[in-house]
Amino acid sequence: MGRKLRNYLINSRMQLRIAAEYLFITLLSAFLAGVMVYVTVWPVMRSYVPFALLHQIQAQIVTRLIAYSGVLIVFITISCIVLTHRIAGPLYNMERKLEKLLEGESAELIHLRNGDEMKTLADKLNALILKVRDKLP
Secondary structure, three states: OOOOHHHHOOOHHHHHHHHHHHHHHHHHHHHHHHHHHHHHHHHHHHHHOOHHHHHHHHHHHHHHHHHHHHHHHHHHHHHHHHHHHHHHHHHHHHHHHHHHHHOOOOOOOOOOOOOOOOHHHHHHHHHHHHHHHHHOO
16 A cells, blocks of 8 residues: 555645746746747748648647646656655654754654665764763753
8 A cells, every 4th residue: 555645745835845846947948948849840830831730730739738748747746745755754853853852852863764865964963862862861
Protein backbone atom coordinates (compact mmCIF):
# COMPACT_ATOMS: atom_id res chain seq x y z
CA MET A 1 0.00 0.00 0.00
CA GLY A 2 1.46 3.39 -0.99
CA ARG A 3 1.83 6.52 1.03
CA LYS A 4 -0.96 9.05 1.21
CA LEU A 5 -0.41 12.54 -0.22
CA ARG A 6 -0.72 14.11 3.22
CA ASN A 7 2.26 12.01 4.35
CA TYR A 8 4.34 13.55 1.57
CA LEU A 9 3.23 17.07 2.46
CA ILE A 10 5.16 17.46 5.69
CA ASN A 11 5.66 21.20 5.25
CA SER A 12 2.93 21.82 2.71
CA ARG A 13 3.53 25.56 2.44
CA MET A 14 7.20 25.15 1.50
CA GLN A 15 6.67 22.08 -0.69
CA LEU A 16 3.77 23.56 -2.66
CA ARG A 17 5.61 26.89 -3.06
CA ILE A 18 8.63 25.11 -4.52
CA ALA A 19 6.37 23.02 -6.78
CA ALA A 20 4.63 26.20 -7.99
CA GLU A 21 7.96 27.90 -8.70
CA TYR A 22 9.29 24.95 -10.70
CA LEU A 23 5.97 24.67 -12.50
CA PHE A 24 6.07 28.35 -13.43
CA ILE A 25 9.67 28.16 -14.67
CA THR A 26 8.98 25.01 -16.70
CA LEU A 27 5.78 26.30 -18.28
CA LEU A 28 7.38 29.66 -19.07
CA SER A 29 10.32 27.89 -20.71
CA ALA A 30 8.00 25.64 -22.69
CA PHE A 31 5.91 28.65 -23.77
CA LEU A 32 8.99 30.58 -24.92
CA ALA A 33 10.30 27.56 -26.82
CA GLY A 34 6.88 27.19 -28.46
CA VAL A 35 6.87 30.85 -29.48
CA MET A 36 10.33 30.44 -31.01
CA VAL A 37 9.19 27.40 -33.01
CA TYR A 38 6.01 29.19 -34.08
CA VAL A 39 7.86 32.31 -35.23
CA THR A 40 10.35 30.17 -37.14
CA VAL A 41 8.07 27.56 -38.73
CA TRP A 42 4.70 29.24 -39.26
CA PRO A 43 5.75 31.75 -41.95
CA VAL A 44 7.26 28.91 -43.99
CA MET A 45 4.14 26.76 -43.56
CA ARG A 46 1.89 29.60 -44.72
CA SER A 47 3.64 29.73 -48.05
CA TYR A 48 3.47 25.95 -48.72
CA VAL A 49 0.32 24.68 -46.98
CA PRO A 50 -3.19 25.51 -48.26
CA PHE A 51 -5.09 28.00 -46.10
CA ALA A 52 -7.92 25.58 -45.21
CA LEU A 53 -5.42 23.02 -43.98
CA LEU A 54 -3.60 25.62 -41.83
CA HIS A 55 -6.63 26.02 -39.56
CA GLN A 56 -6.86 22.27 -39.11
CA ILE A 57 -3.17 22.04 -38.23
CA GLN A 58 -3.47 24.97 -35.85
CA ALA A 59 -6.45 23.34 -34.06
CA GLN A 60 -4.53 20.07 -33.64
CA ILE A 61 -1.48 21.88 -32.29
CA VAL A 62 -3.54 23.81 -29.73
CA THR A 63 -5.41 20.65 -28.62
CA ARG A 64 -2.18 18.70 -28.16
CA LEU A 65 -0.47 21.56 -26.34
CA ILE A 66 -3.33 21.77 -23.85
CA ALA A 67 -3.32 17.99 -23.30
CA TYR A 68 0.46 17.78 -22.91
CA SER A 69 0.48 20.82 -20.62
CA GLY A 70 -2.02 19.12 -18.33
CA VAL A 71 0.14 16.00 -18.12
CA LEU A 72 3.24 18.15 -17.58
CA ILE A 73 1.60 20.10 -14.76
CA VAL A 74 0.57 16.93 -12.92
CA PHE A 75 4.00 15.31 -13.42
CA ILE A 76 5.96 18.35 -12.23
CA THR A 77 3.72 18.89 -9.21
CA ILE A 78 3.96 15.27 -8.06
CA SER A 79 7.71 15.16 -8.73
CA CYS A 80 8.33 18.32 -6.72
CA ILE A 81 6.26 17.09 -3.78
CA VAL A 82 8.11 13.77 -3.72
CA LEU A 83 11.54 15.41 -4.08
CA THR A 84 10.89 18.12 -1.48
CA HIS A 85 9.66 15.41 0.90
CA ARG A 86 13.31 14.32 1.17
CA ILE A 87 14.14 17.77 2.55
CA ALA A 88 10.97 18.62 4.47
CA GLY A 89 10.96 15.31 6.38
CA PRO A 90 14.47 15.72 7.83
CA LEU A 91 13.82 19.40 8.61
CA TYR A 92 10.64 18.49 10.48
CA ASN A 93 12.51 15.78 12.39
CA MET A 94 15.33 18.19 13.32
CA GLU A 95 12.91 20.92 14.41
CA ARG A 96 11.12 18.49 16.75
CA LYS A 97 14.42 17.41 18.33
CA LEU A 98 15.58 21.01 18.77
CA GLU A 99 12.25 21.97 20.37
CA LYS A 100 12.73 19.16 22.91
CA LEU A 101 16.22 20.41 23.69
CA LEU A 102 14.97 23.99 24.10
CA GLU A 103 12.32 22.76 26.53
CA GLY A 104 15.08 21.14 28.58
CA GLU A 105 14.11 17.60 27.71
CA SER A 106 16.40 14.88 26.44
CA ALA A 107 16.01 14.36 22.70
CA GLU A 108 16.56 11.17 20.78
CA LEU A 109 19.18 11.14 18.05
CA ILE A 110 18.08 12.10 14.55
CA HIS A 111 17.69 9.14 12.22
CA LEU A 112 17.14 9.85 8.53
CA ARG A 113 15.76 7.52 5.89
CA ASN A 114 17.71 6.36 2.86
CA GLY A 115 17.49 9.05 0.22
CA ASP A 116 16.88 11.87 2.69
CA GLU A 117 18.92 15.05 2.34
CA MET A 118 20.62 17.01 5.13
CA LYS A 119 22.68 14.13 6.54
CA THR A 120 25.62 16.42 7.39
CA LEU A 121 23.37 18.76 9.36
CA ALA A 122 21.74 15.79 11.11
CA ASP A 123 25.18 14.48 12.13
CA LYS A 124 26.12 17.85 13.61
CA LEU A 125 22.81 18.10 15.46
CA ASN A 126 23.31 14.57 16.78
CA ALA A 127 26.69 15.65 18.15
CA LEU A 128 24.97 18.60 19.83
CA ILE A 129 22.26 16.34 21.26
CA LEU A 130 24.91 14.06 22.75
CA LYS A 131 26.73 17.01 24.34
CA VAL A 132 23.52 18.38 25.81
CA ARG A 133 22.55 14.90 27.06
CA ASP A 134 25.82 14.66 28.95
CA LYS A 135 25.10 17.98 30.71
CA LEU A 136 21.48 17.21 31.62
CA PRO A 137 20.87 15.83 35.12
